[in-house]
Amino acid sequence: MDWWWMAEVDYVLAVWIKTNMIYLILGGLVLIYLWSNRVDIKHRWFAYFMHLLNKDKNPKIEELKSELFSSLSSVTSHDPELRKNNSIRILEIGVGTGVNFSHYPDGTHLVVVDPNPHFASYYDTNRKNFPNIESEDILVTTGEDMKGVADNSIDVVVMTLVLCSVTDTKQILKEILRVLVPGGKFYFLEHIREFEDKTHRRRQLLQDLLTYTGIWPFLFDGCHLNRDMLPAIQEAGFSKVDARRFHAPLDKLLLKLIIPHLKGVAQK
Ligand SMILES: C[S@@+](CC[C@H](N)C(=O)[O-])C[C@H]1O[C@@H](n2cnc3c(N)ncnc32)[C@H](O)[C@@H]1O
Known part of the structure; x- marks a missing residue:
């Protein structure tokens, strides 16, 4: 086989890198600076990525969510005012672009929390399509620290695809228990580590590799x-x-890589 052209490509590339070395170094430094500092590129990029990902909804996932959230219609609010209108108060943690609106009962009073302020514009556009839900502005904070939400004030907490990113899972769960009314429910849907060791070992290895090297967390907030x-x-x-x-x-x-999932409902 004739490899001469590869040597030629190598030579051209080497010359190009040498000629542009200063720009490559400067470009790299600017990128590192922007990524880790001022412009908050990481969070902007992630909000945009989630917006793109959620543009076309997967009908099978929607069906799965409909099934998970079907019992919301039988929840009765602890708040007499809301009860009069047959509505409930839901707190959604890590609301992102607001992908769960269509699963909430009419008249729901929705309180939302997300630490990434760059989701707000996508969320605002999305909530305009759901005038049947009374949704508040995003409270920009983490689920670990929801001081703005009173004790025993929420009928239902919802979290979808959030626990994979949080810093302190125990603290968020403690906060959820604090804000829920006695008997209140916590609905969750999360992607998790592959749980079938024998049949999906390769997926487990890849999940570990991409997470422990920091590549996946770096790219996806x-x-x-x-x-x-x-x-x-x-x-x-x-x-x-x-x-x-x-x-x-x-x-x-x-x-x-995120096919393995966990779903359920927990009651306070
Ligand atoms: C993968 S997105 C999921 C968004 C949305 N729940 C969905 O199902 O499309 C993860 C979300 O969790 C939010 N998040 C990350 N860390 C958080 C934390 N500590 N507390 C609350 N939300 C958090 C992110 O800003 C992002 O909106």
Whole structure:
């Protein structure tokens, strides 16, 4: 086989790198600076990425969510004012672009929390399509620190695809228990570490590799591919936890790493 052209390509590339070395170094430094400092590129990029990802909803995931959230219609509010109108107060933590509006009962009073302020414009556009939901502005804070939400004030807490990114899972669960009314419910849907050791060992290895090297968390705003939150939820102090691990119907290549999922409802 004739390899001469590869040597030629190598030579041209080497010359190009040598000639432009100063620009490459400067460009790299500017990128590192912007990424880790002032412009908050990381958070802007992630909000935009989630906006793109959620543009076309996966009908199978929507069906799965409809099933998970179906019991919301039987929740009665602890708040007499809301009860009069047959509505409930939901707190959604890590609301992002607001992908769960369509699953909330009419008249829901929605309180939302997210530490990334760059989601606000996508969320605002999205909530305009749901005049049947009374949604508040995003409270820019983490789920670990929800001082703005009073004790025993929330009928239902919802969290979808959030626990993979949080800094302190135990603290968020403690906060959820604090804000929920007695008997209040916590609905969750999370991607988790592959749970079938024998049949999906390769996925486990890839999840560990991309998470431990920091590549995945760096690209996707602190997301960990290899967490399993079920033990933490079971040990948090809820009176009842009804949860199930399963493989989600996701077919895009990048999403194959987050096929293992956990869904359920816990009661205070
Ligand atoms: C993968 S996105 C999911 C967004 C949305 N829940 C969904 O299902 O599309 C993760 C979300 O969690 C938020 N988040 C990250 N760390 C958080 C924390 N400590 N407390 C609350 N939300 C957090 C992110 O800003 C982002 O909106």
